[in-house]
Amino acid sequence: MNMLQLPRLLVSSHEGWDEIERTHPGMDEMFLKLVLPLSLLPPAMILFASAGMGAELLPETHFGNWLLAAAFLFVAEHFSVPLMAGAIREAARAKGVDASLRDAYAVAAIAPVPLWLSSLALLFGSVWLAALVAVGALIAAGVLVHNGVERLLGVEEDVEASEMAVQVISLGVLAWLALLVVALVPLLAF
Numbered sequence: 001m002n003m004l005q006l007p008r009l010l011v012s013s014h015e016g017w018d019e020i021e022r023t024h025p026g027m028d029e030m031f032l033k034l035v036l037p038l039s040l041l042p043p044a045m046i047l048f049a050s051a052g053m054g055a056e057l058l059p060e061t062h063f064g065n066w067l068l069a070a071a072f073l074f075v076a077e078h079f080s081v082p083l084m085a086g087a088i089r090e091a092a093r094a095k096g097v098d099a100s101l102r103d104a105y106a107v108a109a110i111a112p113v114p115l116w117l118s119s120l121a122l123l124f125g126s127v128w129l130a131a132l133v134a135v136g137a138l139i140a141a142g143v144l145v146h147n148g149v150e151r152l153l154g155v156e157e158d159v160e161a162s163e164m165a166v167q168v169i170s171l172g173v174l175a176w177l178a179l180l181v182v183a184l185v186p187l188l189a190f
Contacts, residue, residue: 006113010143013161017151020106027102030109031081038116039077043070045119046183053125054187061187068186076182077112080175084108087171088145091164092153099153107148111168114140115176138176142169 008016025033046054050066085101085108092099118137121130146165155161 009110009147010140013147013150017147020110021152024102025106027105030106034113035078035081035109038113039074039081041116042077042119042183043074045122046070046073049122049125053122053127053130057127058187065186069183072186073179073183076179080179081105081108081112084111084168084172084175088149088153088164088168091167092149092155095155095160095164097153097155103152106152107145110148111141111144111172114138114144138173141172145169145172 005016005019047066047070050061050063054061054066082105085105088107089099089101089104092104114137115134118130118133121133124130142165145168146161149155149164149168150158150161153164155164
């Protein structure tokens with residue numbers, strides 16, 4: 001997936017999504033070209049923040065704890081994408097849509113892109129900016145789920161797509177909070 005397509009994926013269920021449907025990337029390809037590289041951003045930003053904003057907020061925390069938090073988050077991210085793919089597929093089946101795991105995985109891999117990119121806000125050293133950008137990223141991820149479900153899974157009716165998106169986004173928010181907890185545990189427990 002070309003990162004320049006992301007804005008197009010947000011504005012419609014056809015813009016950009018048609019290209020993804022046409023190329024029909026496999027799960028391995030999505031993992032290697034999208035999930036793996038972008039999932040490195042949040043752990044890297046955690047390590048970056050450990051010397052600036054993180055040192056101010058948690059001055060007693062050693063770098064080893066920050067390293068552990070980054071590693072835990074990286075591993076947890078890789079569990080969350082296939083879990084979300086399964087949840088998307090089951091939500092589609094509950095609506096009577098026979099969705100393939102490949103298409104569900106594509107939606108699950110694309111939806112967190114704004115969240116991964118939002119970690120770059122840590123470069124500015126402002127907790128409030130990082131939180132604001134994260135909320136905006138969560139909204140964008142929800143829009144991507146809606147548009148992806150509509151296009152890739154073939155949920156034609158907008159109400160059905162919206163209902164599915166709400167279910168998946170609810171689970172996604174819980175997963176996102178779990179990822180934050182996974183990252184915070186090494187920082188607060190030691």
